[in-house]
Amino acid sequence: MISTLISSAEGAIICEVRFSLNLPGGQAMTGKRVVVPNRFNVELEEFTIDESSIGPDEVILKTRYTLISSGTELAIYTALDKGVYQEDSWCRYPFRPGYIAVGEVILKGERVRKFEEGELVFCYKNHASIAKLNTEKELCLKVPEGLDPKSALFARMATIAMTSLRKSDVELGDTVAVIGLGLVGNMAAQLFTLAGAEVIGVDLFRRRLEIAEECGIPHVVNASTSDVKEEIMGITSGKGVDLTVEAIGKPDLVPLTLSITKKNGEVILLGTPREDWQTNATEILLEIHRSGISLKGALEWVYPILHSERAGHSIERNTIIAMKLIAEGRLKVEPLLSHVVRPERMKSAYEGLLNRKDEFTGVVIDWTED
Template sequence: MNRQIVFTAPWQVEVRKEAVPDRPLVGREALVRKLYTLISPGTELACLSGGESWFRMPGIPGYAAVSRIEAVGPEARGFAAGDIVFHYGNHSEYEIVKAEGVFLKVPDGLELPLVPFTRMATVAMTSLRVSTIELGDHVAVTGLGLIGNMAAQLAGLQGATVIGVDLSENRRRLAEACGISHTVAGGEGAAERVKAIAEGGVGTLIEATGVPQVAVESVSWIRQYGELILLGSPRGRYETDVTDLLNSVHLNGRGCITFKGAHEWRFPVEEDPFVKHSLVRNSKVVFGLLKSGRLRVEPLISHILAPEEAAAAYDGLKNRKDEYQGVLFKWV
C-alpha cells in the first residue's frame, strides 16, 4: 500500500492508504519509494493553516526526499532500479516523478537521513548567492530555524563573522552547536547587542523569520551601504509608516541600504553554461558540504518519526517549537 500524509482541512492531518501506482512508466518517469522525507516547517504549517492559496486541500505536502528507485521509464537514462536519489518529493511512500532537474544520485558515504536537508540548505544558500558577503564581514541572521541556521552556517563558511538572532534559547543553543560565532536573544536590546559585536552595524542582514515587523525593525542594525536580504517568505499583516524605512534606502546619510529578495526559484533548475548558479549545482555543492561535515545538520534533527505520527509532528512544530526542529519521516 502507498501511505500518504494528507492535509484534509485547516489543522487536520490524516494518513491515507492507496494502491501503489501500477501504470506503465513513460518517457523520463521514475517510480520511487521514499526512505526519508523532511518537513519544511514554515511552508508546511502555512499550508496546513489554509493560508497558502496555491496549496489545495485535500493535498499531500512536502518537497524534500531521499528515495530508492523502483522502476524507470524508457527515457530515464543514467538511472536504474536500486539507485538512491535526492529529489523534491512529497510525503507519500511511493511517487511517480520525472527523472530530471533536481533528481540526483546521492554520493556514496552520505548518510541518508541528512540528504533531505539538501533542499533546506539550497533555499538558505540563495541568500548567500545574492549577497555581497566577503571574508571579514559581519552578518546577522534573524530567525534560527532550519533555514536560518543553515544560512548562518553558510555565511560563516563564506568568511563572515556571524551573529544569529532568535527569541528561542534552544534555537540559539543549537546554532552554537552548529558553529555559529555569536548568538543574541531577539527582542528588546537585540539591536545594541548586535551592533556591539559588529562594531557599529552589520554589512548584511539575512531575514529568515518571514515576519515583516522583524525585517522593518532590524534595518537599523545595518551599516551604511549594507544590505537586507529577505530569505523567509513574508507572511502576515503588518502596518507601519514606511517613510523612515524608505529613507534608509534612499538617503546617503541614513544608510543607502539595498533590499534583496532571496527566493530559491530566482535561479534556473538545470545547470546552464551561461548561468553560474542553478538549483542542480547548488544541490551538488550541498552534498559536498554535508559529506565533509562542513555543514552541520545532525544537531538540527529533533525527531525521526513514522508517517503514522504525522499529526503529532505538525502539532509539535506549531505548538512546541523548542522541542521540534528538524522532523523527518522514515518510510522504510
C-alpha cells in the same frame, strides 16, 4: 502485497493501506500520502501508481524518508497562507504537502541511465510512500555513498538558504546577522560562515541558539532576554553589520533589520512574508533612502531548477554543492535533526513544530516500514 493498519493516536483504525512492489503484468502499486484537507487537520490517504504508465525517462521510488519544511508546510496547515482558500492557488485545500524526499529506485524506464535499481535518489517529492519521477525534467540526484539519507534531506533547506548568499554582496571578513535560526536560518548562518563572514545568529529560543553554536556560528543573541540592537552594536563596535538576513518571514522585523545594518549595507528577505502588517511605509522607505541600504528578496525560484552551461546559478547546482558540503561534514546537519516519526504521527509533528519550537527543529518522516 504488504498490508498495514493505520490507527489514530487514540487507537482507532483510520484505514488499511496496501503497498506492492514490482507486480507482474503492470499492476498498480498502492501506497499512502499525507493530505491537509483543511485548517489544522492532517490525514493519510491511499493512492496508486500504475506500473504500465512508467515513461522511458521515469523511475518509481520507494520512499525512505521525507523532511518537513516547517515554514511552508505550517503556513498551509494553519492557513496563514491565504492561498489555501483560493481556487487557482498552488496550495489550495485539500493540499498534499512536502517537497523533500529520498527514495530507492524500484523500477526504471528503458532510457534511464542516471540511476540503477536499488540506488537512493534525492528529489522534490511530497510526503508519500511511493513516487514517480521524470529523471530528465525533474531535479533528482544520487545520494552520495556513505551519506545518511536522513542527512541528505537537509540539502533542500541548504539550497533555500544559499539563495541569500548568492544574492548578497558579502565579501571575506564582512559581518552578517541572521534573524531566525530555524532550519533555513541556521543553514544560511553556516553558509555565510563558510564564505568567510563573521556571523551573528539571533533567535528567541535557547535550543536554537545552542544548535547554532554546535554548528560553528561564532556569535549568538537571545532575542527573548537581550536587546538585539544593543548586543549587535556591541559585537560590531557600534558599526552595525554589513548584511542582515531576515530568515523568518515576519514583516514587522524589517525595522529591526534596518536598525542593525550599517550605511550602504544590505538587508535580504530570505523568509517568505505572509502575515499582515500595517505600518507607516514612509518611515521605512526614508530609513532605506537615508542609509543607502539595499533591500533584496531571496526566493530560490528566481533561479532555474535544472542546470545548463548558460544558467550560471541553478537550484540543481546549489543542491549538488550543498550535498557535497554535508557529505564532507563542513555543513553540519546532525544537530538540526530533532525527531524521526512515522507518517501517522504527522499531526503531532506539525503541532510540535508550531508550538514547541524549543524542542522541535528538523523532523523527518520515516517511510521505511511501509
